[in-house]
Amino acid sequence: MEAEGVGRRLVELVADEAAVAGISGGQAYARATVDVPPARWRDALRAARDDAELACDFFDWLSAVDELDAGFDVVTHLWSTTHRHGVLLRTRVPRQAAEVASVVDVYPGAAWHERETHEMFGIAFAGHEGLRPLLLPPQFEGHPLRKEFVLASRVAKPWPGAKEPGESEAGGGRRAVRPPGVPAPGEWGSTPTPAGAGGVGEGPRGGTPARPARRPPGDRPPRGDRPQRPAAGDPPQRPSPDGPPQRPAAGDRPPRPAPGDDGGTL
Template sequence: MADETDDAQSGDDAAPGDEAREALAAELSELLGDAVIETHIETGQNLWLRIEVEHWRTALAALREHGFVYFGFLSAIDWSDAPEGRYEDTEFDAAGIGEDDDATSATAAETVRRGGGETRFQLLAQLHAPARHAAVLIKADLPDTDGTPATVPSIVDVFAGADWHEREAHEMFGIVFDGHPNLAHIYLPTEFEGHPLRKDFPLLARAVKPWPGVVDIEEIPPELEAQLEAEVMAEFEASGAGA
């Protein structure tokens, strides 16, 4: 990974600030030691730091002590495929978008490779060091048991702003943050069952009402198509545009 990152930044595509990001990646890797699995620099944009999940809280606490005192956000990703598809029986669903497109498949595979490891769920948080005008996106792959993601330590005692973010991740993905004072729902009723942002959560409403913009398009009968074409040409000639 490091070799690929170096190659990506050494050519003409390197953007202003990437050298600083490379230096920061090396600095934070040394700071966090064995907690770091790999780093990645998105040219001209972001520094990603993937860490072992058991070091989640201690790593973020160390980064705060190192000047990354501003908490941006915390969220999660479910990398699995939705087992029921998109709930619309369209020609796109039947054919499978990008299944036969090697370039599309390669791009998707590269995105997942950069994004994380082999686990289904991933936790991520963004921190900023205002004094250094620097930011870092921290990622951790979460093992799961029968679709239930692993419990991780809460960071609300490190970053108070993570309170609602952890509650949302718990509500939407089912991630338990050990030590959080109150993992109550934010959006859903208390008695609501399930976690809507998991890919296996059934969107039953969409089985009844298709996504907006998805419609059944009927073919125009040949005789009607010829008639419409004749009418359009007649109007075109009558307007003088065809002279």
């Protein structure tokens, strides 16, 4: 079945005016896309599985997309091992009440994916009894894949690229854009930004602290009691009698015994 036919068929089975069919990108690899309201989420997945023309018996993956004020898109991809076609189902939940029905009873393989999506985006899956931490430690606070989540490592460490985002090859003319996950100046952190910190997080709060100045060459601490290396023209010094035993020099080796002496070999 063509991708367009897969989408139309699923919309007919859902029988909801809010359901919309479409086609994804990818040219020859395009998939049917169907957007359904949250109340019909489980019904849409069950219809895709049980209908003989669709027969999407393989659960591929489930995740979410943060659409900021518009809410979250919960997305899943199903595949038919019989008819060799796929369908991408989506539903949008509000940000303040991010919850949708669990589909573990329809596709048991969705259990792991719903746990990860709940942990990373904070979306609840009603009916899933095992939404416990999966990838993060239990004491972790927040949901790292939400766009408002501050990536502290981007604040504490400079952008790894050769140039900051927004800087052209010519080196001027365009205002630099903050890297993803870095808050605006004064929105994060408790250490005042020192003067001349490169403009990252300038303000009374937040930003990357400047690196400490290097010590001048004459201001380094003494090395201590470590022995100094002799100069190139100085003769090597022999160890003191109290030092560890040294290997004898080449000319100080004892002579080999003559044949026939005690301990010698014939």
